[in-house]
Amino acid sequence: MNTVTASPIIVAVDKHDLSSALALADSLDPSLCRLKVGKELFTACGPSVVQALHDRGFDVFLDLKFHDIPNTTAQAVLAAADMGVWMVNVHAMIGSDAMSLCKSRLVNGGYDTLLIAVTVLTSMTQEVLQSLGVLSPLDEQVLRLAKLSQISGLDGVVCSAQEAVALKSSLGTDFKLVTPGIRLANDDNNDQKRICTPSEALKNGSDFLVIGRSITTASHPTDKLKLILADL
Secondary structure, three states: OOOOOOOOEEEEOOOOOHHHHHHHHHOOOOOOOEEEEOHHHHHHHOHHHHHHHHHOOOOEEEEEEEOOOHHHHHHHHHHHHHOOOOEEEEEHHHOHHHHHHHHHHHHHOOOOOEEEEEOOOOOOOHHHHHHOOOOOOHHHHHHHHHHHHHHOOOOEEEOOHHHHHHHHHHHOOOOEEEEOOEOOOOOOOOOOOOOEOHHHHHHHOOOEEEEOHHHHOOOOHHHHHHHHHHHO
């Protein structure tokens, strides 16, 4: 049975093997955060890592960003829901038909797994979008994809915290915003471009903050987590 937490923090378990992932989980308190399992860890360990984190009381956000034809994507989402994950995501660029199908199959199956969509990756810039043939301003593209996700029945989107103010204003308070690219004031940005501090992100309207290295590389991750929560 997973621990219910009101914490907005999702810790990114960006590890490449089961033992490292579980060592991190064992250094954290499931009443203070949820955990994110991404492509690297899931590819290396498969569903066993999700089960092991559930056994430790954590809600799990399975961050695999499914992007395929409608039926294939919907079946992948259902497979994730069958694992009991708290939240799973797809790319909004799969389009409304695919996103609507994913959500309808979750509803018809009686699952309570949250389904969200990725708008524009936080590592991307205006120049990168233009190189892909997307000529709209980056913030307009994010809003366009977020609106499409909401119309398709999804529960929210992944976006930069820098875009949260505009999205909350346009889409309402019930539509969830999950924001990676969260860094403390003295942290390295690494490969993220559109970043915010935790307090800035919440002020902007983010509902959930995905935080990785700021917590996971700390000598005492739970102490760092508590420090961040206290600041919020």
